[in-house]
Amino acid sequence: MDEFFRMVGFVPPQEGASHASSAEEKASDASSQGASKKRKASHGQRNPFASDGKDGEGLSSVFEAIKLPSWRKRTLIIAILVLILVIAGAYWWFHPPINIHSADTWTFLVVFVLLPAFITFRALSASYKAGSNARPKNAGKAKRFKWLSWIPVAVFAVAVLGWAASYSIWPGNAEKYSSILQIQDTDFATDIQEPDYDTIPVIDRDSAVLLGNRTLGEIPEYVSQFEISSLYSQINYQGRPVRVSPLNYADLFKWFYNKDTGIPAYVIVDMASQNTQVVRLSSPMYYSESEPLERNIDRYVQLRYPFYMFEEKSFEIDEDGTPWWVCPVQTRTIGLFGGETIDRVVLVNASTGECQDCAIDECPEWVDRAYPSNLLIQQYNWYGSLHNGWLNSWLGQSGVVQTTPGTDGELGYNYIAKDDDVWVYTGVTSATSDNAIVGFVLVNQRTAEAHYYSVAGATEESAMSSAEGQVQNLQYKATFPLLLNINGQPTYFMALKDAAGLVKKFAMIDIQRYQNVAVGDTVEECQKSYKALLATNGVTTGDDSVASEVTGVVRTSMQAVIDGNSHVYLSLEDSSLIFDCPLPTVMNAVIVRQGDTVTISYIEGDPTCTVESLEVKSAEAASAAVGQSSSVSSSTVDASSNQPVAEAASADAGGSASA
Structure with missing residues (x-):
């Protein structure tokens, strides 16, 4: 151990040291300096790391300015232990994954390991080259520390090469990127069922946040201590589209006051009915984003699985209402940092801290957000731009497509419920970003199953x-x-x-x-x-199961123009419904008059029903069929006055009979 400390120069010269040894070192230094001068003379070059003469103005002068004290062994050991504790504390606080594919890991290494090591080795090299009372000139040690300083540089160079190898321009990478998300071409009308209007999400995330925050105000004991998290994850819960979000401690002092009792509730906003409720928990949540120490959900799950790289987490509840944190585990499949996808999911019970580590294909069905939305959009854009090769993505751009941009600089997507899962929806447009789509894509957030539908239309x-x-x-x-x-x-x-x-x-x-x-x-x-x-526009339901039929006598008939489209509205005797006959689809509605008997096939509504087909039977023919011709009026219409003329004809007939 003593030899090691003497080698690195942390042990000061001992009293009574042999003058012969000192003389040998000086002779050795003189010999080294002479050889160095000869090399400089022979090459005619200036050494930027030299410390004598004008060459001391090079980089070595910077490292000479860094004064490294000459410590005794005990002091050095204490310093090393303190350094280890500082690094350990920094790791606990920042908790980067221990994984070479993580940019956070490399940032931590550069800041806390590689850069300090480089500076220290360079400073020691310059110190031995210049010489001092604590460290006499020693060309061998100076060279040794100079070589050691290249180790952190080499490690950093590995990261740079791995980063460069992640680019799509690298041979074979374009194909890898485009195949991460497997796309299936599907027919829209057969794959997407007509919606149940009671379960259509009618509000967006901003409205859900507004409703949720107002609901918390109805519980005074929570308002002063807690606030609602901004997560508001959209999930399917008991067949309903909802957004859920946990409560958070309002600030550090509120955490200190409530940390023993935990977080008592979470908020549910029904996206269809707009009903909002605060769900009180029998077992409070102790693991959350607002925990500053060991129960902080990010720190807790990362330190429990130190080699995993976690993606954007979400807050969900299972079908029993138990709160969970869903933490997707990402993997990089291209180079060192490229080709991100999800291969595992860690589920953390927000109340107990219980963890379940499962592969993506073993993820429970109640989980709706294993794949973050932004990642799925990015994966489709890789496919859209690179499936015909990297060069084509820049030059010819044949078949190059991308997802439609959103508003306010955000990605444009939304969610739909399908097969009890949440699917991300976004339009697909050409590479020139015009105002038309060529289709749209749905991607399952639990399985990454992707369906493409070719439909031309508006963005x-x-x-x-x-x-x-x-x-x-x-x-x-x-x-x-x-x-x-x-x-x-x-x-x-x-x-x-x-x-x-x-x-x-x-x-x-x-x-x-x-x-x-x-x-x-x-x-x-x-x-x-x-x-x-x-x-x-000539589009009908084509579904007889939802159409109803009624036969009756027309009570009123009126024509109107709604939003530039012509409609005929009918009402029947003994019925409170109003029948809407769109033109020109139900064209024979224009000949219907009061008193006509009609058979209507319609889509039920309350009170307005949309007519799909109309069969007209005149009042005269109807009365003849039932033998009551004397009690009904003729259907002949006076075109100029738009009034039935049957009554006049009947009066004339009556007058003749009387005469």
């Missing part, structure tokens, strides 16, 4: 502008659209909000003909108007 942003144009006098703002299947047609559905962020109206827009917009105060009213709009 989400264009549809939002079209919906806002329908209510421009009210200055409502549209939410990012949701994708629905209405009568087999891909349809944008969105809410229209006022300046306070409250939902006031709803809009449905035909993706392929985005100038066709239906607006209603309720989802049901909007749906009826939209189906009538589709019928006007």
